[in-house]
Amino acid sequence: MTKILLRNIDVPDFHRLVTYESAGGYRSWRRVVENMKPAELIEEVKASGLRGRGGAGFPTGMKWSFVPKDSPKPKYLVCNADESEPGTFKDRLLIERDPHAVLEGTLIAAYAIQSHTAFIYVRGELAFGTTRLEQAVAETYQAGLIGKNIFGSGYDLDVIVHRGAGAYICGEETALLSSLEGSRGWPKLKPPFPATHGLFGCPTVVNNVETLAALPWILDRGAPAYAALGTEKSKGTKLFSVSGHIAKPGVYELEMGYPFKKFLEEDCGGVPNGKKLKGVIPGGSSMPVLRPEEIENVNLDYESVQAAGSLLGSGGVIVMDETTCMVRAAWNIARFYAHESCGQCSPCREGCHWMEKIFHRIEHGEGEPADLDLILNISSNIMGNTICPFGDAAAMPAAAFIKKFRDEFDAHIAEKRCTLAN
Amino acid sequence: MDPVKITIDGKEVITSKGKTVIQVADELGIAIPRYCYHPKLSIAGNCRMCLVEIEKMPKLQIACNTQVAEGMSVLTQSPKVLAVRKAVLEFLLINHPVDCPICDQAGECWLQDYYMEHDRQASRFDVGKVHDRKKTIFGPNIVFDGERCIKCTRCVRFCQEITKTNELTVINRSDHSTIALFEDSVLDNPLSANVVDICPVGALTDRDFRFKVRVWYLQKTPSICPGCSTGCNISVESYQNRIARFKPRINEAVNSHWICDEGRYCFHDLAGGERLTTPLVRQEGGLVAATWEQALQAVYSGLKGSSSLAAILSGRNTNEEAYLFARLMKKLRADAALEVFYQERQLSEVEKILVSPDRSPNFRGARDMGVGSSDGFDGLLRLLLAGDFAAAFIVGEDLTKAADPATVRAALQKLSFLVVQDTRVTETSKLAHVVLPAMHFGEKEGTYTNRKGRLQKLNAALIAPEGALPDSEIFAGLLELAGEKNGYGTPGQIFAALAREIPAYSKLTYDAIGAQGIELDSGGRAAS
Numbered sequence: 001m002t003k004i005l006l007r008n009i010d011v012p013d014f015h016r017l018v019t020y021e022s023a024g025g026y027r028s029w030r031r032v033v034e035n036m037k038p039a040e041l042i043e044e045v046k047a048s049g050l051r052g053r054g055g056a057g058f059p060t061g062m063k064w065s066f067v068p069k070d071s072p073k074p075k076y077l078v079c080n081a082d083e084s085e086p087g088t089f090k091d092r093l094l095i096e097r098d099p100h101a102v103l104e105g106t107l108i109a110a111y112a113i114q115s116h117t118a119f120i121y122v123r124g125e126l127a128f129g130t131t132r133l134e135q136a137v138a139e140t141y142q143a144g145l146i147g148k149n150i151f152g153s154g155y156d157l158d159v160i161v162h163r164g165a166g167a168y169i170c171g172e173e174t175a176l177l178s179s180l181e182g183s184r185g186w187p188k189l190k191p192p193f194p195a196t197h198g199l200f201g202c203p204t205v206v207n208n209v210e211t212l213a214a215l216p217w218i219l220d221r222g223a224p225a226y227a228a229l230g231t232e233k234s235k236g237t238k239l240f241s242v243s244g245h246i247a248k249p250g251v252y253e254l255e256m257g258y259p260f261k262k263f264l265e266e267d268c269g270g271v272p273n274g275k276k277l278k279g280v281i282p283g284g285s286s287m288p289v290l291r292p293e294e295i296e297n298v299n300l301d302y303e304s305v306q307a308a309g310s311l312l313g314s315g316g317v318i319v320m321d322e323t324t325c326m327v328r329a330a331w332n333i334a335r336f337y338a339h340e341s342c343g344q345c346s347p348c349r350e351g352c353h354w355m356e357k358i359f360h361r362i363e364h365g366e367g368e369p370a371d372l373d374l375i376l377n378i379s380s381n382i383m384g385n386t387i388c389p390f391g392d393a394a395a396m397p398a399a400a401f402i403k404k405f406r407d408e409f410d411a412h413i414a415e416k417r418c419t420l421a422n
Numbered sequence: 423m424d425p426v427k428i429t430i431d432g433k434e435v436i437t438s439k440g441k442t443v444i445q446v447a448d449e450l451g452i453a454i455p456r457y458c459y460h461p462k463l464s465i466a467g468n469c470r471m472c473l474v475e476i477e478k479m480p481k482l483q484i485a486c487n488t489q490v491a492e493g494m495s496v497l498t499q500s501p502k503v504l505a506v507r508k509a510v511l512e513f514l515l516i517n518h519p520v521d522c523p524i525c526d527q528a529g530e531c532w533l534q535d536y537y538m539e540h541d542r543q544a545s546r547f548d549v550g551k552v553h554d555r556k557k558t559i560f561g562p563n564i565v566f567d568g569e570r571c572i573k574c575t576r577c578v579r580f581c582q583e584i585t586k587t588n589e590l591t592v593i594n595r596s597d598h599s600t601i602a603l604f605e606d607s608v609l610d611n612p613l614s615a616n617v618v619d620i621c622p623v624g625a626l627t628d629r630d631f632r633f634k635v636r637v638w639y640l641q642k643t644p645s646i647c648p649g650c651s652t653g654c655n656i657s658v659e660s661y662q663n664r665i666a667r668f669k670p671r672i673n674e675a676v677n678s679h680w681i682c683d684e685g686r687y688c689f690h691d692l693a694g695g696e697r698l699t700t701p702l703v704r705q706e707g708g709l710v711a712a713t714w715e716q717a718l719q720a721v722y723s724g725l726k727g728s729s730s731l732a733a734i735l736s737g738r739n740t741n742e743e744a745y746l747f748a749r750l751m752k753k754l755r756a757d758a759a760l761e762v763f764y765q766e767r768q769l770s771e772v773e774k775i776l777v778s779p780d781r782s783p784n785f786r787g788a789r790d791m792g793v794g795s796s797d798g799f800d801g802l803l804r805l806l807l808a809g810d811f812a813a814a815f816i817v818g819e820d821l822t823k824a825a826d827p828a829t830v831r832a833a834l835q836k837l838s839f840l841v842v843q844d845t846r847v848t849e850t851s852k853l854a855h856v857v858l859p860a861m862h863f864g865e866k867e868g869t870y871t872n873r874k875g876r877l878q879k880l881n882a883a884l885i886a887p888e889g890a891l892p893d894s895e896i897f898a899g900l901l902e903l904a905g906e907k908n909g910y911g912t913p914g915q916i917f918a919a920l921a922r923e924i925p926a927y928s929k930l931t932y933d934a935i936g937a938q939g940i941e942l943d944s945g946g947r948a949a950s
Contacts, residue, residue: 167595184592189467189487343573343592343599345468350513353597357549374546381509384481385470 002229004217004237005210006253009097015132017139020100026145028219029104032111033153041112045215047223049235054080054171054208055284055313056389057234057302060109064205066195067113073202077110077118078180081133081209082164082171084123085284086336087316090239091209093251095122095129098213099136103159105212107146108219110157113205118159121176124166133161168340172388173206174198175342186344187388210239230256234301238315245321247272260298260305264319275321279404283313285333286393288400289320310400325420327412330401331359337394348391351382355398362409365416372402372409428494443496444472444485454498455507455536457514457622458574459486462679463583466575470510471536475500482506507540516547517597518623519569527624529637533572552597560590561609563629563683564617568600571625577601577617584680585772587611601625612773616680619670628667630687635661643883644671644937646870648692648738648863649685650778651785653872655938656681658689658864658883665689665864665883673938676876682776689864692738695846698859699889709857714891714899720856721815722754722903724839728813731758732806735793736818737782739893740868740880742916744784745924746897748792751815753904759795759811761802762788763819778873783863787871790926806833813839817893818860820848843896859890866892868913869935871942877930878939 013019020026032041046061067075079102083091094102102120110118120137122130137159140146148156167185169175174188177199198204214236218226226236234256240263243249247269254263260282264270271277277292282300288310290298298308305312320329338356343349355378358371379395386392402409411419423438430443430452437446445461447454457469465487473482477495482502497503515533522528554568578590578601589609593602603609609617618628640659647654647668654677657669668689670681701717702709712720725731733751735744744762751758766779788794795802803821806814807829814837822830827849834840834853842854845862865886871877886892891899898910910916914932921927926942934940 189465189484191487191489338596341596343594343596346470346510346513346572349573349597349599350516353552354513354516354547354549361549381506381513385473385506385510387467387470 001253001255002237003253004226005094005098005101005213005239006251007217008101009093014097015099015136017100017136017143020098024220025100025216026104026140028216029107029145030151032108032219033151033155036111038112038114041108041219044223045112045218048218048226049223049230049233050211050214050218050226051234051302052208053210053214053238053315054173055085055311057312060207060211063195063207064109064112066193067203067205068196069114071196071203074117075113075115076199076202076204077106077113077115078173078176078199078204078206079106079109079118079120079209079212080171080173080176080206081120081122081126081129082176083126083209083314084168084171085286085314085316086333087241087243087281087318088284088314089241089243090251090315092126092129093239094209094213095126096132099129099132100140101213101216102209103133103136103140105207105215106159107157108215109205109207109212111155113203115205116156116158118157119180119199120159120161121170121180122161122163123171124164127163130161130163137161167342168336169342169388169390172390174388176206177204184342186342187390189387231299231301231303233303234312238300238312240300240315240317242268242317242319244317244319245271245275245277245324246319254300256301257299257304260295260300263300264295264317268319271319271321273321275323277319278322278324279320279326281310281316281318281320281397283311284316285318285336286397287311287313288396289404291404323420325363325418326401326405326408327359327363327418330398331356331363333397333401334359334394337390341390341394345387345391347382348386348394351378351391352394354378355394359398362412363418365412367409367413367416369410369413371413372406375399376402426490426492426494428490428492428496430496431498437490439490441490442486443474443476443483443488443490443494446490447485447496447498452498454485455532455540456486457532457572458576460576460579460620460679463576463579463620466579469514469572469574471507473503473506473510474498475503504540507536508543511536511541512543512546514572515541515545517552517569518572519551521570525567525570525624526627526632526637527570527621531624532622554598554600559629560603560626561614563615563687564609565627565629565632566601567625567627570623571601572623573599573601574622575601576620576622577626580617580620581609581611584616585611585613585775587772590617612682612684612770612777613680613775615683615686616670619679631667635666640666641883642669643881644879645863645881645883646783646872646878647681647685647688648783649682649688649781651737651780651783651873652677652685652776652778653783653870653876653878653939654681654685654776655878656685658881660864660883663884665693671937675938675941676872676878677776680776682773684777693862693864693884697845697887697890698847698851698857699887701859702854702857704855709852709854717856717858718896718899718903721841721858722900724855725754725813725815725841726904728755728839730811730813731755732802732811732814733758733760733793734799734802734814734816734819734821735760735762735788737763737780737785737788738818738863739784739788740866740913741784741787741791741871741877741920741927742868742913743893743897744788744791744793745916745920746894746901746910747817749906750897750901750904752792753901753906759802759805760793761795761799762793763824764799765824780873783872784870786873786875787869787877790871790924791920809833809836811837813837813841815841815843816850816854817843818845820844820850822849843893845890858896860893860896861886861890865890866894866913868894869917869932872939875942876939877927877935877942879935879937
């Protein structure tokens with residue numbers, strides 16, 4: 001299977017510039033600066049079919065093309081390295097083991113929108129990764145790969161690594177920008193969109209680590225090579241972080257469209273200890289959970305997972321076997337979102353905790369039969385009515401757990417305890 | 423502006439590009455509920471109360487942040503919209519203490535009003551409310567109740583965008599989010615109490631008004647702030663014939679939505695204290711009570727017989743009073759020196775947003791009426807203190823506060839005849855030969871002309887105590903003694919007379935002033 005993002009992940013010392021360059025690193029960067037016009041670069045990435053890997057899957061080249069070319073304001077490229085979706089740890093791997101790929105992708109994207117300042121916003125908890133990125137940036141400055149008049153082209157680019165304070169919401173692109181501006185990490189209203197009014201009110205593109213890390217390869221091998229991989233609408237490869245009740249957890253790179261069941265059973269070694277699969281979340285904790293029968297014919301691409309009633313999201317695959325108490329799992333997720341809601345808009349601020357408190361009550365044997373419909377109603381009252389997608393991220397899993405494992409919730413409420421064998 | 427055609431609730435309207443749905447709805451009188459939206463503040467979009475349905479958009483959109491577009495069709499009353507309003511209200515109320523019985527906002531609370539209009543369901547929340555601070559002092563005028571707060575951030579934005587003093591922020595996250603002062607800061611800027619007015623709920627209350635009276639008992643009289651010559655439009659809100667509070671009235675030509683703290687609380691000083699309710703005439707051994715007839719006769723003979731006369735009118739007297747005062751003084755002595763009280767002070771940057779440097783709301787109107795001299799008030803005061811006058815008539819001002827008290831007292835004592843017309847006993851009135859009990863701004867009707875030349879109407883909010891007379895009636899009584907019987911009864915009649923005489927007012931009529939006032943140079947047409 002073609003490996004793009006993880007092709008060098010096990011090479012010793014690959015975080016050093018010398019190692020990275022010896023494997024062809026910064027070849028794309030040089031070619032882009034020396035030979036490509038920004039518009040050509042955008043077209044090339046559009047042709048590759050690359051879509052945002054942060055979770056939303058928006059076409060990357062198209063996102064770049066929204067930046068106004070004639071704006072008198074400075075433009076900013078921001079690498080979103082605030083990976084915080086529970087069950088997702090793919091960006092962290094790239095940052096720690098292949099930081100130059102992340103950086104080179106950042107540079108290419110910055111060039112595409114003609115930004116002269118790029119930021120890498122790293123999740124607060126990723127202290128080690130931040131060090132790696134800072135080293136990578138220092139090395140590239142020293143080697144003259146960034147800074148003033150790069151390769152004698154007259155193009156200037158500075159890169160600033162910024163470590164966040166560790167709030168989940170700052171992974172949402174507009175909250176990230178607020179945080180980067182020095183404000184509270186609150187999402188901004190859209191419109192206006194970051195492409196025209198982003199960081200400090202200037203045109204800004206925010207791209208995910210994994211998205212950017214794919215760029216050097218795409219520019220090196222050409223868009224057709226990337227577009228040849230994957231399905232009709234989901235091109236290329238994608239990283240999957242697999243955790244939970246699975247024999248071989250870890251980060252996997254798969255060609256888009258890979259059969260989900262085969263992946264879990266063969267590549268990841270299946271559910272260990274002879275247990276049966278009870279449920280799997282395909283795209284990080286905010287995505288609806290799927291039952292075993294729902295993944296029978298699902299392939300790991302945006303469209304197929306969506307058709308099955310969930311979303312590919314960040315590719316954070318959380319596997320739960322038959323011993324998992326789904327009430328406890330739902331409460332655990334609800335608790336996370338209740339804690340992380342930024343508190344800015346009413347439905348999310350008030351609704352997340354309300355759901356969490358009811359899940360808590362059910363889990364602790366104090367639930368009432370009406371509680372389930374109440375949570376479903378609260379969830380639907382939050383869905384689509386908030387400033388940012390966080391509301392949906394909290395509402396979707398809550399509703400999915402109840403709808404798909406209602407028997408278990410009913411039993412919990414009726415018996416006033418967990419009914420799993422223990 | 424480019425015209426844009428949109429449809430709201432089936433009604434087609436032509437509006438202009440750049441406007442938001444909520445602005446257009448407001449213009450049409452279509453009520454879209456809102457908490458965080460305020461026309462003078464930036465768009466926060468956080469309360470989600472103004473969500474409306476827009477054709478061809480999959481999700482509901484907030485009306486406050488959605489700009490109109492050609493062909494847009496908006497539904498503000500669809501089942502989806504009504505359902506989401508109910509849902510949002512429920513969210514806002516689950517952690518709210520519903521302590522309306524002890525809340526000052528009750529009766530003018532947007533949670534109460536919208537609950538009755540859009541929610542009306544029993545609480546489904548039984549899992550323990552979040553508690554917060556109940557009475558945190560934010561500043562000398564403001565107290566904060568965190569449990570009632572809905573985090574609309576109007577107060578935060580006011581301090582960021584209007585006063586630019588940045589005292590407030592939001593702290594903590596999730597349902598523990600709350601409003602707080604920045605470290606080492608106090609909400610004591612000169613416009614601070616406006617946050618109480620814009621707080622849609624009972625989170626920010628006025629320490630001065632707090633627990634005084636339920637708002638539904640208040641009698642609201644539209645009037646003009648007597649604090650300075652900006653002439654902010656206010657509502658004088660009274661209970662049991664006492665002023666309970668001032669609230670701003672919106673007037674974009676004057677004060678927009680705001681009033682300053684000094685103006686807001688000036689009624690304590692101007693309308694408080696023990697009143698003079700009987701005329702006093704100096705006899706051997708001191709001031710003794712007299713009838714109005716005796717007192718007016720004493721004033722008339724005392725002034726008529728004086729060799730020189732200084733006449734000082736309060737900056738809070740109305741145009742109508744000033745007109746009669748000028749006529750009276752000139753009738754008594756053609757060479758009388760007339761002035762309206764006027765002193766300036768330094769203003770801070772925040773004060774400059776609204777406050778004028780004086781405390782004479784009608785100095786400009788008084789001068790228009792002829793109460794003025796070439797050297798101004800300071801010049802006249804200097805002459806008075808230098809002993810240039812034999813007699814003086816001082817209305818509504820304690821001159822011992824205008825200069826060194828001992829000097830003033832000494833100068834006034836040397837006068838052969840001093841008349842003081844005021845509402846209360848002052849250091850100045852104690853030196854008078856005749857004291858005439860008058861009425862304050864809250865008890866009378868009339869007009870003020872503000873610093874910029876806008877004529878505005880003062881209305882009587884309170885009933886004056888028995889024994890005190892309106893200044894205009896006192897002046898008219900003295901004019902009658904001086905031989906001018908004009909028969910003016912009401913301020914409107916006096917205004918008609920002054921409009922005939924004063925060119926700048928000649929095109930204006932009393933009835934055309936309206937609630938928003940009228941520019942002197944408008945040619946008599948009220949501003950829209």
